[in-house]
Amino acid sequence: MTDRYAVIGNPLGHTKSPLIHGSFARATGQDLEYSAIEAPLDGFKAAVNAFRAAGGRGMNVTAPFKLQAFEIATELSERARLAGAVNAMKFDGERIAAENFDGVGLVNDIQRNLGFPLKGRRVLLLGAGGAARGALLPFLAQQPAELVIANRTSEKAQALATQFASFGTLRASGYANLAGHSFDIVVNATSASLRGELPPVRTEVFARGCLAYELAYGKGLTPFLRLAQGAGAAHLADGVGMLVEQAAEAFEWWRGVRPDTRAMIEQLTVPLA
Numbered sequence: 518m519t520d521r522y523a524v525i526g527n528p529l530g531h532t533k534s535p536l537i538h539g540s541f542a543r544a545t546g547q548d549l550e551y552s553a554i555e556a557p558l559d560g561f562k563a564a565v566n567a568f569r570a571a572g573g574r575g576m577n578v579t580a581p582f583k584l585q586a587f588e589i590a591t592e593l594s595e596r597a598r599l600a601g602a603v604n605a606m607k608f609d610g611e612r613i614a615a616e617n618f619d620g621v622g623l624v625n626d627i628q629r630n631l632g633f634p635l636k637g638r639r640v641l642l643l644g645a646g647g648a649a650r651g652a653l654l655p656f657l658a659q660q661p662a663e664l665v666i667a668n669r670t671s672e673k674a675q676a677l678a679t680q681f682a683s684f685g686t687l688r689a690s691g692y693a694n695l696a697g698h699s700f701d702i703v704v705n706a707t708s709a710s711l712r713g714e715l716p717p718v719r720t721e722v723f724a725r726g727c728l729a730y731e732l733a734y735g736k737g738l739t740p741f742l743r744l745a746q747g748a749g750a751a752h753l754a755d756g757v758g759m760l761v762e763q764a765a766e767a768f769e770w771w772r773g774v775r776p777d778t779r780a781m782i783e784q785l786t787v788p789l790a
């Protein structure tokens with residue numbers, strides 16, 4: 518029997534998940550169907566329960582439901598618990614196992630696809646929202662020489678630095694305090710680019726030969742990437758690889774087989790121009 522999976526969110530007009538998982542299923546010979554469920558804003562739990570009752574095996578969760586998925590989970594992985602958010606669920610009877618693959622997808626893209634190891638590097642993470650939270654544990658696991666979180670609301674960055682202190686060396690900083698510091702990898706995990714805005718970083722944060730990584734995807738050269746380009750960053754990337762890599766993690770978790778990601782990343786890549 519064909520196993521059913523879905524992505525749930527609102528709005529979902531832009532979702533690439535059915536395309537990605539459909540392609541993974543064909544490439545690995547898995548008999549599954551993957552759909553998109555745009556649940557009403559007050560109807561997340563009801564939509565999940567209806568999907569489970571109809572035999573659904575698992576779901577990806579996107580905005581704005583990642584926190585509600587955290588609430589209904591019966592088993593949380595450590596990274597989902599620390600991120601305070603869930604982006605993948607697996608159903609088994611009454612059990613709802615929950616994961617957060619966003620951060621590991623980001624790390625896999627940076628290290629495996631882009632060839633920038635995090636170990637021993639100076640890393641700057643801009644933002645302290647859901648995506649930044651999810652990235653912290655996977656980043657720290659790679660033992661960067663330095664991990665600095667900068668956020669517009671500096672208290673949020675400070676709270677994250679305190680919460681994750683036992684997992685590695687990291688510190689919080691206000692944007693103004695970054696003056697005079699440069700980094701090998703600069704990750705924009707703010708949502709500024711979704712509105713065509715630039716987080717208040719200066720060109721000096723981009724070290725010679727650095728990677729500038731924009732989590733938003735499909736937007737071409739965002740103000741952040743344009744700034745990095747002007748500062749001489751050696752490599753610019755957007756979050757399309759992260760999107761495909763987190764999908765691959767979920768697929769493997771559900772099906773026990775790892776899909777190849779390269780062709781799908783190429784298919785979805787929008788030129789950075």
Ligand code: NDP
Nearest residue numbers: 644645646647648669670707708709714716732733756760
């Ligand atoms: P949140 O809403 O949880 O967090 C937003 C963050 O951006 C906050 O830290 C906020 O700061 C900061 N911010 C917003 N506007 C500005 C601005 N103008 N200047 C400086 N900081 C700003 O968003 P998410 O963490 O869920 O998402 C962040 C980004 O990551 C989005 O672009 C999203 O599309 C992308 N993303 C990509 C994924 C992928 O697979 N590629 C997966 C998940 C997310 P403050 O705290 O001060 O408000």
